[in-house]
Amino acid sequence: GAVVSQHPSRVICKSGTSVKIECRSLDFQATTMFWYRQFPKQSLMLMATSNEGSKATYEQGVEKDKFLINHASLTLSTLTVTSAHPEDSSFYICSARDERGGPDTQYFGPGTRLTVL
Amino acid sequence: GEDVEQSLFLSVREGDSSVINCTYTDSSSTYLYWYKQEPGAGLQLLTYIFSNMDMKQDQRLTVLLNKKDKHLSLRIADTQTGDSAIYFCAESDNFNKFYFGSGTKLNVKP
Numbered sequence: 001g002a003v004v005s006q007h008p009s010r011v012i013c014k015s016g017t018s019v020k021i022e023c024r025s026l027d028f029q030a031t032t033m034f035w036y037r038q039f040p041k042q043s044l045m046l047m048a049t050s051n052e053g054s055k056a057t058y059e060q061g062v063e064k065d066k067f068l069i070n071h072a073s074l075t076l077s078t079l080t081v082t083s084a085h086p087e088d089s090s091f092y093i094c095s096a097r098d099e100r101g102g103p104d105t106q107y108f109g110p111g112t113r114l115t116v117l
Numbered sequence: 118g119e120d121v122e123q124s125l126f127l128s129v130r131e132g133d134s135s136v137i138n139c140t141y142t143d144s145s146s147t148y149l150y151w152y153k154q155e156p157g158a159g160l161q162l163l164t165y166i167f168s169n170m171d172m173k174q175d176q177r178l179t180v181l182l183n184k185k186d187k188h189l190s191l192r193i194a195d196t197q198t199g200d201s202a203i204y205f206c207a208e209s210d211n212f213n214k215f216y217f218g219s220g221t222k223l224n225v226k227p
Contacts, residue, residue, distance in 0.1 A: 044205070
């Protein structure tokens with residue numbers, strides 16, 4: 001079946017550095033991908049919609065200069081957390097929809113756990 | 118974003134039925150979903166229901182939808198210890214953007 005992968009699965013970085021997280025659709029193309037953030041013991045919060053070949057659309061309250069999104073190809077979206085701080089530590093999950101399918105074809109990646117020291 | 122709410126915890130004994138409830142506010146939601154998340158893992162789609170349906174059954178899972186009250190429930194029959202996880206309901210109006218509830222942690226006692 002369709003799979004969405006994320007890399008890395010875990011990353012630890014120092015405060016002030018930037019971290020890039022990749023999201024790939026492995027056997028389908030996705031013009032749109034989505035980035036979510038999950039705090040410990042909390043729900044997933046939609047951060048932004050990544051659009052292939054154009055600018056990402058951010059949800060209200062999400063800093064676009066802080067969370068840079070690039071959707072360079074139909075199978076890859078990247079989220080870069082710039083100048084990371086400890087409060088950015090979280091579980092980041094991406095999703096992509098196989099547009100050939102129906103309502104059950106939104107696939108979620110396994111997540112990336114970011115820890116900022 | 119849209120408001121989706123769930124109770125935070127549910128504890129049941131193995132073999133009993135579990136019922137997890139969810140309320141939502143967006144009347145334009147087309148599909149409503151249930152996902153399972155095990156510790157440190159991503160989301161696993163369990164089932165979904167179209168908004169013009171009242172009920173959907175899939176093996177041990179039964180989804181009930183009361184569109185008038187904007188209430189969704191997931192019933193797990195014969196709950197097993199392997200069902201212990203966090204369960205999220207989610208709504209979507211176009212299969213793309215998903216708005217998730219807070220998650221219900223199900224604890225199944227042997």
